[in-house]
Amino acid sequence: MRRITVAIIISIHIVLTYGNVTSSTKNGDITTSIPLDNYAQNVSYIKSGEKKKESVKTFNLNDSPVYLDDVLFVLKHQNWTEEEQPCLRSTLLLLHNLQNFTLWAVWNWDAISSEPQGLLFGSKFHLGNFDECMSAPWYKTQPELRTQYCLADIVLERTDKPVKKRISDPYDPYQSALNLLEHRSVFRRSLNELTWGVCVPAVCQPKSVERLMGILLAHSHLGTAGLRTHISVTEPCQKVDEPIPFDALFYAFIGVMGSLTILALACTFIKYKKKDLNYNKIQDSIIIAFDIKTNAKNLLKTSGKGLEVLYGIKFLTMCVIVSAHQYGIFNGGPVSNGSKLDEEALTILGLMFLHEDVVVDSFFLLSGFLMATLLIKAKKLPNLFDFIIKRYVRLVVAYAVVIFYVCAIFPYTGSGPLWHRAIAADTEPCRKNWWLNLLMLSNYIDSQNICLVVSWYIPCDFHFCILTVALYCFYKKFPLAGKIIATVVSVAAILAPGIINYIYELPAIQLFTYDFMTNPRGSLQFHMTYIKSHTRYAAYLIGFLSGILYSYCAASDKFNKIPKKWSILGACLSIFTMGVVMFTGPMFLWRSYDVLESAIYAALNRPVWASCVALLVICLSLGHVPLIKGFLSWYPWVPLSRLSYGLYLIHAVFIARNVYVTRNPQHHDYINIMTHCLGIICEGSLAALLIWLIAEAPINNLLNVMFKFSNNEKKETNTEGQSSTNGENDKRTNRDHLHENMPTSVQIISSKI
Template sequence: MLHEVGSFLVLLSITVNCVLSQDTNIYFPNRGNSTNTENSSTPIEKRNNSSSETESILKDLQTTYNATNHSSRFESSWFVEFPSLPDVFITSTSLPDGECMRQTLRYLQELRNGTLWAFQMYDSSSKRFEGIISGNTRHYGNFDQCFNLEAILPVNENHPDSDRIAGRYCLIDFKFQKTHVMPHVSKPYVMEFDPNGPAWDAIQERGDFRRVKRYLMQLALCVPASCTAKDVEVALTETFKKFGIARNMRIETTVKQEHCQTKDELLEFSTASWIYCYVLLTLLALVVVGNWYDSSMENNELTDKSAIKDLILCFSPRRNLKTIFTATYNHPGLDCIHMIRIFFMSLVIFGHRTMQYYTNPVINANYLEWTYTFPSAMMVHNGTVIVDAYFGIGGLLVAYGILQELDKKKKISVIGLILVRFLRLTPSYMLVVFFNALILPHLGTGPYWEVKIGKESQSCRSNWWTNLLYVNNYVNPQNFCMFQAWYLAVDFHMYILGIFVVYVFWKWPRKLGYTLLVVLTIVSCVIPFVHTYFYNMQPIFMGLPYMREVRDDFYFINYYIKSHMRASSYLIGIIAGAIIHDHKKSTWKLTKAWSRIFFALFAVVLSINIQAFSFKFIDINAEKGPLITALFASLHRAAFSMSMCSVVVLITVGQGLDFHYNFLTPAWAQPLSRLTYGAFLVHNVNQIYEISVARVGRVFTFHNLIWDFVPDILFTMIISLILSITVEGPFKNIEKRFIIHKANQRDRETSNVAQKPKKID
């Protein structure tokens, strides 16, 4: 029964193609002479086979897609008559001699016979496009049916040797363009088109850069595993080229190596991967031993102060959990930072989830495009300014902490501060980097697995050292590992700069010190102004529906992730930290009225207006001059940083903000805030994994976006807690016990020696 059904469906598909080309018998030249298809002679084995029947079949099959058999009309025929992709491949005479051609001919023979594996291979492929007008430009076919295909082919009179065939799943890229016709471009650029107008108007770009490029399309094709990406491209190119020429079109067909995958080429578990697993087991063993040893101690106090026992206790999950979940609020302004961190980390996760809809197949991309016409949606589409809030808070804490240290000790160790920072950030960071490089590629398969996970893994294996040295935003930035890791590089660079800036500020008189900070901030704003004004760069990062790879975005790679382009936000934070530190010596307080007015103006009105004004630069119909664009590029990040830092400053120096303080300091905020670094590191793993294993395109709705975001938060916080217990917390304890503690001990000994009275002879 399955045999007859399979044969019927294949025949039906082929018949439709034949009707379109006005030749219903070309697939079966012997149809009129034989009533039993299975018993008909099919001597197709090799290209050099001189059999007249083989030559006749190949010649007749090729004429199916010969461009001269089609109408030359463009508008009405090209989409309707677009050839079925698997039919073009199996009838191609462009395949080079070799195993691929031999197995393809066997595939054709078995398909005519209705053999299950051949029907499975044919059925796995996308046949034509659908939903193009709505922006559905990428079609998956059936990945698993192709990827898991495997069969041992029996010997017959035409194939005397037994053979094995497997499926190779390929994504074929098409680019459609009219020849000798310039697209009509005029304002206003629109998202919707006249339903009575030409269909091509909705497919071409029409000057509106926000729209998905509907002339870039992708279909899935299942071929024998012996065929390479190059073989497939050669087999398809000539036929589609002729098809396009006959319709005044230019059709480019591309098959990338990473777009083709077969089960036979799955990545093997390497020695480095095993070493990584052993490292994880060692960390887990240390946690178990630390918990056992901590539990066996009386009153949790050490009687033997040995370094080994101290090291074991650093991994105690009981102590690390206690550290995480103990809330200690002791500074009105700084206490609010915990809630700010949680809020903005949630927005970071939400924003990166939204970006997955930009760079991956979406069935209803027109709905995503529609959101760009609403200013209120800029809180999502220009969500990148969230990062500047983090830079501002980071600069504030660095300035306040170093000034406190200088007041206490009158000196700082630059090398010591950098080393402590490095040890605090790097262990968890490298654990995630090597997870992406060594373990993640073994955890699944999918249509975009090699495109997403495979590329991420390869980048991490090649460029992990740039992450380790925190130079990944300047060295090989296009081959980045963990696309969000650029933030850590910028933060590390700004931390080093901040040490020197704060030290000079502390040494100089305050008026001169604040003048220095203001001048540096102005200079840091001038840099993006110059780049934007003189090089005609966009003022903001635009994650748009047409984007397929962030690493291919010129602005992201060359401007957005560079430290010198982000310094202004950090320097605003340093100024805020200096103000908070210096206010300790003053009894002056801002009045209740002015505190509330400034809070509303800076924390609320300023931040909202920054987002509202940014809509001007994403609205293609809005008029904006180069000067306004450059000014916005230079000031909006610093302004948003100032907006968020003002919350901390105003609660520190103001009055009448008790409600604001209580709202920003719930008991649960500080524990969750301690998990935000781990959340930053791991949240994208879940997102990229989910996209890579997806078998169908996503549907964009706000409901789906929210219900993608909620599991993201839960999963991320759970993994972050585990990471904090096993890596982040223990290494922070090691840093305190064996570096900071010993450094403080040496300082005390030096101080005691200096204060010891000398003997008078």
Template sequence: MKCLLTLFFCFVCLRNAKSQYPFNMSEYLQMPPLYQLDDYDACLHYSNKPTKTYCVVYAEIVPDPFSKAWQRVEHFSVDFMQRYRHDRLFMGVCVERCESVWHGFNISQRQVFNSGPTDDAALKEYYDNVHIRSTKERQQYEVILNVCLNYEFQQKYQLQIKTNIEYCQSSDEAIDKDALDYTLYFIFLSIALFSVMSTIYDSQLKAKAATEKQQFFYETELTSTAQRYLTSFSVCRNFKRLTASPTGKTANDLKFLNFARVIPEFVIIFGHTAGYFMSVQVSNTEFVENFIHYEKTSFLENYTAVIVQIFFIMSSFLLTLLFNKRNPITPNSGFKECVKAYFKIFIYRYLRLVPTLALVLLFNATLMPRLHNGPFWRHLTEAERIFCRQNWWKNIFFVNNLTMDKSCTQHSWYISADTQLFAIFLFVLIFNARYPKMKKIIYTLLLISAIAIPAFIVYHKNIDPIMRINPEIYRYMFFKGVKTFYEIHIPFYTHLGAYILGIITAEIYMKLQNHMQSKSYRGVWWTELCWLTLFITLISFPFVGVNLTNKSSLWLGLYAGLYKNVWALFCCLILISTCYKLGGILYDLLSSSILQPLANISYQAFLWHVLALHLLLSYYRQPMYLNTPILVYFVILSLLITNLIAFFMTIFVEYPSTEIVNCLCRKSKDNFGRRNNKSPVTSHQD
């Protein structure tokens, strides 16, 4: 089913890509290609020199108003919000070739062709911070490569270029193993040993159990804390947890939320895959520019802005249900009791999130750079290696969305934002439980803030209200031109609306729950029609393209304040109406048991999907040709690999660590969040 949905979204997204962006293709092809790469393997492995070196160089074309070649480049680069800057190039250079050119010049010729470093000092500083391993080579070959490449570029295009070496790779270079590497190897070995021993022990317990209990032994929770510890890594038990059907009235009512966890994950992976193609070397860059033409892909930009609202709504919805089910605070609770409940709940959630997140950081810092090689491998992965070593604390303490500079695993900004919102609204729930008369006032203030904060930020800073798809952003892996991303897309305070609406929806659900059981509207034509109208409106909402160009700051601020919140409101209306089992065959599809395992691995899929993209796309030696079938193929392949990795990480890491945390908290009678493993809504959002 996921593959069919993938094909549908890709078709809708790309069917218009064939219609050309209005430009002269013959002139376009006369421009210098954005990526020019020497043969990587021939340079490093098939040369007679003892030590061979391959460098990736960033180049800027020097403007020449009298040159037709420059006029062509300038014309095609002026709309850099929808096109590449064709005066910014990446070149892969075999140093041995350029040394031959260098030695063929005398001193005066070298001076003539030495155009100096690039003007983008910030990018140079960024590369200096990331590619620490190449500091010596950059100093050694900077001038040689500048002279060589400038000479060749002038011969072909009659234009000058300034260059800056991003990094160099030597044939005999290897990454030295350190304590972090051995720590990761030790963890993997320990997980393997624990899994084998725990599985054997669990099978022995099953053999000793009564005959009538053996059939459902792995589905049954053990009563002994010691046995739960010892079977936490049991592969058989964890596999049953992954595939088990939900039990309980509320769990069955909310089975459709599995769809809401799986489909946004798919959309995110689809969007990141499409964006990743803007980061790698592509030969036919006109395809990418056609693809991101605003009028063709406004829906993708809109979905990028709103899709995570579904996760925030589910997070707050489930938080409210669990909080009211446990009921840890009453109007008679004291201050110490409130503080104790707050930290107990928050720490429990923190301990459930951290183990697999820490493993991702450790993997990116150690093993991932060793998995492949190629001209662009370090361009796309070295920042992860360096920043995960230097700034891991940003992710572990869930603040990387507030300090994205030099942070790793950037897509985990959502987890940090969700944790921050969880911390804030957990306080709100405790306060409301202690002072119930203040609830309406607090909710009103929060709803006003949810609209006012993003509106004020956009109006005051005069930025786009949604993150535009810009190829230049992806070329530098979100290093350049990301003001909207930093200011609007990732801070927790721009997502208050989804969270507070999720809480209100949960309270409405709890009040109507008895009515839902006694009164059925399923099959009634007017209720089904209302549900279908809501559903179509919800999925069509982002397809309504709004031209944000040359709009006033006041209008953009109003748009920023309302757009995501209106989408979130429609999501909540759909959520409540679906609780009444409206939707006919669509409800049956949303509640399908096939989605249960996919929903259970969605957290791991989100964490590890960027690794799948690195493995699929970062090792190519030459610029790759891109078209619609190839993009569809890679989207499907990335989904398959992502979910395969997520399956193993859920079985071997997430479930064991969660069970250990549950055992640690078991002695507390009011333990919040101890989950029924068969619940369809148990994930990191709990």
């Protein structure tokens, strides 16, 4: 009897449970799409601040209001203007269909990062899924469902007014998270700033997007602290049906570069077929100037006996600059573990990246060093006007090609949530101020909108070259006055950075911190001391003086060899001192500010670095340092060093492109950085090679042809009238062109970088 009773109870329980399940299934909600025509009927479900009971909920939790209901409630009770009503209607329609789990609504919401993630770990960019937002399968057939992708910059501000005190441990787990949000690391990364991407209806205006994002942020975990938010949508939202149209600049670049390529290929073919070209005929000289094979061979020629180490120094210095810019631009973009990077900023590698700007002074030194050896070996003083023209063309051809590329082609090379910012940061300044760059004035005029941030080096080098050669020519004609002026200029060049730092109370140096990497044009120190020619001249002067010293020592029988032990000692001393300069600079980040101390360091750190590089070059060139000299003189450095100038110009464009096309925050680690660096160096060197073969070498060759035949005509004219103007001809000969009097070896090794 007991068994029968238990069996009956179990049977009744099963029947009741099955009945409840089937009833629930029959009464389940059907996924439907709410039409636009019935919009008013569908959205007027709130009365006197009371939510409609029948609204479909995504989930229930003890009958308490849930996320979507709260968002709907707040949206409805915002003060929307008349022009914002279409956005409100479309957004409410989206949320209602999301509650019903309709595909198009879920698709759009799925593309949104519902709330910031990883903010406390240094992840600033919360981009959602850009491609999902922009690539809905029905965007062509259902125009009313089209969306747009918008970016909002948000600053969080605490409202509780706590007593300000120094926080010994920002990661104390029992303190308020607001303290960590306010904390700025040594790397100067702010955790209370974020960039949030959202997929919204295409009819929404920036003001409406700001309102929507404020509501979403208030319903995230950050909304529990009552933070005050400053939200701004400053750039146009991206829409699928609004691609960037090809403009005249695009077709002009294709036409110009295509024409140069065809011309180079045609001249190469003609030279291959005609073996008897005459260098003394202008038409044959033009063909040879564009010959790809000849220009490629010039990259492989070794020259400058005794200075082979410069090849390795130049290219490896360029690699250091590329790695530093890769490190900086990469970590200024979307990174998931920014706080980890802040910790690594205090390691040996991190300190090197913080003060890598001093490496650029190595290029200034080498440029001055080579210019001195060139002038010392020249038989006569150069014609200053001709020299300026040759130097300008030598610098400007590749420079103009890269600027043209950034203006015309770069906007079409990528897409992504941050791509409009790439165009605003690189293309727009170039389209505005390209002429300042080509006039070598970009580091002085409107430098806040300088085209290509790294290009500040080019006008500096051009200014240094002209001024130094002019001073040298003046010294040759008036030795005593020349020495006095050279001394005054040298002292002024060393003191200028320190004086400016002291007057404006600037930091000791421009460190590559987070705020500088994200907006280099916004740094006051960048414009006051970092890019100005008069504050960077010291390294070039030291290079010029060391080049003169090297030339006289190499020509002397007594000082042309440095004993091995002294060479090793000098090389070790220079490397050690360079390390001291590089690692002491970042210490100013955590030291208390002292204006006099900062001014002294600003005045001396670059000249000391340049002096150490000069000592290293002289020890390696006139002496013997095992392993180092052989490594730096390795033959593969020869062509790579000659491509350094093109690599310098183009590498930052490639790095920025890779960063701005990213869809999600990337993980920072040194192997990842190194892998990217190797790719940029290879791509940049290949681009530099193409620029050299198609534009740079041919145009420089044409300039040489022009000077050559111009000089020949002058010589013929002078020969005809030699009997009557003999004395005048002697004076003109003393002002002969620099390229006629310099040894070929020195001319080849001289470089822009």
